Amino acid sequence: MWKPPQRIKYQALTDAWPSAAEAANSALFKSAQWGNLQLEQRTWIPAMVPWRSNEQGEVTQDVLDWYARFAQGRPGAIVIEATGIRDIPSGPLLRISHDRYIEGLKQLVETVRAASDGQTRLFIQLIDFLSIRRRPQPDVYFQRYLTITNEHRAWLANHTDFENDDDDAQARHLLAELTDPELEQVLSERELEALRFGYRERVTDTHNPAIAELPQVLPGLFADAAERAQKAGFDGIELHYAHAYTMASFLSAKNTRTDGYGGAREQRVRLPLEVFQAVRQRVGADYPVGCRFLSDEIFEGGSQLDDACYFGLRFAEAGMDFLSVSRGGKFDDAKQPKVGWAAYPYTGPSGYECMPSYISDEQGPFERNVEPVAAIRQGIRDAGLATPLVVAGGIYSFEQAERLLADDKADIIGFARQALADPDWFEKVRRGHGEEVMVCRYSNYCEGLDQKHKQVTCELWDREQLDDADVVLASDGKRRLTAPAWQPRERSIN
Ligand SMILES: Cc1cc2nc3c(=O)[nH]c(=O)nc-3n(C[C@H](O)[C@H](O)[C@H](O)COP(=O)(O)O)c2cc1C
Ligand code: SF4
Numbered sequence: 403m404w405k406p407p408q409r410i411k412y413q414a415l416t417d418a419w420p421s422a423a424e425a426a427n428s429a430l431f432k433s434a435q436w437g438n439l440q441l442e443q444r445t446w447i448p449a450m451v452p453w454r455s456n457e458q459g460e461v462t463q464d465v466l467d468w469y470a471r472f473a474q475g476r477p478g479a480i481v482i483e484a485t486g487i488r489d490i491p492s493g494p495l496l497r498i499s500h501d502r503y504i505e506g507l508k509q510l511v512e513t514v515r516a517a518s519d520g521q522t523r524l525f526i527q528l529i530d531f532l533s534i535r536r537r538p539q540p541d542v543y544f545q546r547y548l549t550i551t552n553e554h555r556a557w558l559a560n561h562t563d564f565e566n567d568d569d570d571a572q573a574r575h576l577l578a579e580l581t582d583p584e585l586e587q588v589l590s591e592r593e594l595e596a597l598r599f600g601y602r603e604r605v606t607d608t609h610n611p612a613i614a615e616l617p618q619v620l621p622g623l624f625a626d627a628a629e630r631a632q633k634a635g636f637d638g639i640e641l642h643y644a645h646a647y648t649m650a651s652f653l654s655a656k657n658t659r660t661d662g663y664g665g666a667r668e669q670r671v672r673l674p675l676e677v678f679q680a681v682r683q684r685v686g687a688d689y690p691v692g693c694r695f696l697s698d699e700i701f702e703g704g705s706q707l708d709d710a711c712y713f714g715l716r717f718a719e720a721g722m723d724f725l726s727v728s729r730g731g732k733f734d735d736a737k738q739p740k741v742g743w744a745a746y747p748y749t750g751p752s753g754y755e756c757m758p759s760y761i762s763d764e765q766g767p768f769e770r771n772v773e774p775v776a777a778i779r780q781g782i783r784d785a786g787l788a789t790p791l792v793v794a795g796g797i798y799s800f801e802q803a804e805r806l807l808a809d810d811k812a813d814i815i816g817f818a819r820q821a822l823a824d825p826d827w828f829e830k831v832r833r834g835h836g837e838e839v840m841v842c843r844y845s846n847y848c849e850g851l852d853q854k855h856k857q858v859t860c861e862l863w864d865r866e867q868l869d870d871a872d873v874v875l876a877s878d879g880k881r882r883l884t885a886p887a888w889q890p891r892e893r894s895i896n
Contacts, residue, residue: 403748403749403753403754403757403759403846403849403850404735404737404749404750404751404753404754405754405759405761405762406754406761406762406763407763408762408763408764409761410761410762410763410764410766411760411761411762412760412761412762412766412767412768412844413760413843414760414768414798414799414841414842414843414844415799416798416799416801416836416839416841418799418800418801419800419831419834419835419836419837419839420800420831420834420836421834422832422833422834423834424834425800425831425832425833425834426832428800428804429444429804429807429808430443430444430445430800430803430804430807430815431443431444431445431831431832432444434790434813436723436724436788436789436790436813437723437788437789438638438688438689438690438723439523439638439690439692439723439724439790440523441478441479441523441814442476442478442521442522442523443476443477443478443828443832444478444803444807444813444814444815445477445478445479445803445814445815445817445828446477446478446479446480446481446726446792446794446814446815446816446817447472447477447479447480447481447816447817447818447821448481448694448726448728448792448794448816448818449481449482449483449484449527449640449642449694450483450818450819450822450858451483451484451495451496451852451858452468452483452857452858453494453851453852453855453856453857453858454467454468454494454857454883455494455495455496455497456494457491457493457494458497459486459492459494459495459496459497459499459503460496460497460503460506461496461503461506461507461509461510464857464874464883465496465510466509466510466513467874467883467884468883468884469482469510469513469514469517470513470514470516470517471517471825471884471885472514472522472821472825473513473514473515473516473517473518473522474517474518474825474826474829474887475821475824475825475826475827475828475829475830476518476519476521476522476828476829476832477518477522477817477821477827477828478522478523478814478828479522479523479524479525479637479814480514480522480523480524480525481525481526481527481640481726482496482510482524482525482526482527482636483496483527484496484527484529484642484647485497485498485526485527485528485529485627486498486499486529486530486531487499487528487529487530487623487624487626487627488530488623493855494855498526498528498627498630498631499623499627501630503630504630504633504634507526507630507631507634507636508633508634508635510524510634511524511634511635511636512635523637523638524636524637525636525637525638525639525640525690525692526631526636526639526640527640527641527642527694528624528627528628528631528639528640528641528642529642529647530620530623530624530642530647530648530649531646531647531648532602532603532604532605532613532647532648532651533601533602533603534600534601534602534603534733534744534745535547535596535600535601535602535744536600536739536742536743536744537598537599537600537738537739537740537741537742537743537744537745538596538597538600538741539741539742540578540597541578543596543597544574544575544577544578545574545578547596547601548574548577548589548593548596548597550570550573550574553588553590554573554577554588554589555567555573557587557588558573558576558577558588561584561588562576563576564576585597598738599736599738599739599745600739600743600744600745602733602745604651604656605648605651605652605657605659605664606656606657606658606659606664608659608660608661614661616648616652616663616673617661617663617672617673617676620648620649620673620677621673621676621677621679621680621681622680624641624677624680624681625680625681625683625684625685626684628681628684628685628691629684629685632685632689637690638689638690638691638692638723639681639685639689639690639691639692640692640693640694640724640726641674641677641678641681641691641692641693641694642693642694643674643693643694643695643696644694644695644696644728644731645696645728645730645731645732645747645756646731646732646733646747649673649674649677650695650696652664652670652673652674653667653670653671653674653695653696653705653709653713654670654699654704654705655670655699655703655704655705655706655709656703656704656734657670667705667709667712667713670705671712671713671716674693674695674713674717675716675717675720678691678693678717678720678721678722679720682721690723690724691722691723692722692723692724692725692726693717693722693725693726694725694726694727694728695710695713695714695717695725695726695727695728696710696727696728696729696730696731697710697727697728697729697771697774697775697778698710698729698730698755698774699729699730699732699734699752700729700730700732700735700751700752700755701732701734701735701750701751701752704732704734704752707774707777707778710727710774710778711777711778711781714727714778714779714781714782714791715781715782715785715787717789718782718785718787718789719785719787722789723789723790724789724790724791724792724814725778725782725789725790725791725792726791726792726794726816727771727774727775727778727791727792727793727794728756728771728794728795729752729755729756729770729771729774729795730751730752730753730754730755730756731747731748731752731753731755731756731757732747732750732752732753733745733747734750734752735750735751735752735753736748736749736750736753737749737750746853748849748852748853749853755770755771755795756795757795757818757819757846757849758770758795758796758844759844759845759846760843760844760845766796767796767844768796768797768798768802769795769796769797769802769806770795770796771793771794771795771796772793772795772806772811772812773811775791775793775811775812776809776810776811776812778791779791779810779811779812779813790813790814791812791813791814792812792813792814792815792816793806793811793812793814793815793816794815794816794817794818795816796844797815797816797817797820798817798820798841798842799841800831800836802815803815803817819842819844819848819860820841820842822842822848822858822860823840823841823842823843823860823862823863824839824840824841824842824862824885825884825885826839826885826888827839829888830888830890833890835890835891838888838890838891840862840863842860842862843861843862845861847860847861848860848861856876856877856878857876857877857881857883859876859881859882859883860885863882863885863886864876864881864882865880865881865882866882866886867882867886868882870882870886
């Protein structure tokens, strides 16, 4: 992952844990209600893909164990990882793309209810994504993937021995022999990208009928998935409008579609609003539906905070029940992947902003998204709307969470990696055992596993008590898949 050049190292500091009585009096651990959304406490575990499903995208025992472990900590809400709405092979990504998934998802809901004693609300993040190929071997790219065009033929005729316009085999052979500077002359920008990074579809590829008709197709696909989530018993839906995926690409300043769904931000927000309306119509007025979107795309030419303030207000006006705000996580500045690997949208500066690590700049890795979220929230409040905002990014302590609520920066506090590092954070802090919390180091070891689509674990616990009777190991045989159980420390009375 990219790191800021300053390379300043930070450590999370936690010397101010509350007593049980202080926690009981805190804003963080009070129940709250905003319209359809009711939480037992203002804590939230944002979506995190742990790669526990199978090639069919089903809820496996590992998926159940993973979320049961989070639920034992009894956070206010858990958002199930990005879950695919299309019935297509998607590797081990969880899916909700057909009614056959409802039964497994129902089991997931029941598991979380039981493990949290009904204290945790359960949401599911619905995702659509476009196709992306792995970076090819150059010879394979020229032999198999590149479509030979008249531009290639003309360039080859002018610069090489290429003679026969009909001889694509010769053209492929000659192209494969060219140097990098020559390739930069003959290949288009997209062809070079396909060669160097792997081919990646964009929402602006409207010459492709499947991309052109996304605005007609996606509202129905999201609505079908939302209905399944409702049937499975989830407490609500989070529409994934963030990071590198289809809906975020519609919101992006890079979306130049000319069919009324791109260009000015009024048009870029149109499909996200139409998707929401289709979902709302299907699940009814009382069912919690919100979205996750970006406070900033964090690359040159991308959407920025003023766009996010505009989008946030439109979502709130449309009647979304919550807004969860992330930042960055884009393909546009991703590092070149190794041959045989796909580009990963968390490897550039925008990836750093999404999941900041302890090696940072003067600002440090903590709370980088707080002021942007506060600005989006203020715009919504100024319009007289009470829609709650979820903030996440480098939040690990009670003191931070409580301060952010007291200062009206956000309404709900998201702990992603901190919950991964210690799923019992919420119970430990609530019961006055804060000093037993395993504090996240922001090492991004977990994110490195995610990048390789390996089962995600945390370095703070995945080698602990490996010979426990009930321990389930990752497929590499070296790591436990869930955090060890918490045994509260006895306290002496005097
Ligand atoms: C392993 C891993 C998987 C993630 N998967 C998702 C995801 O499926 N959807 C999403 O919106 N964000 C995802 N994220 C981003 C987190 O939800 C969160 O926004 C980010 O980690 C910053 O918050 P934190 O500092 O509290 O960890 C993922 C993060 C990690 C570490
Ligand atoms: S591996 Fe653990 S400690 Fe490191 S960033 Fe992930 S959750 Fe935090």
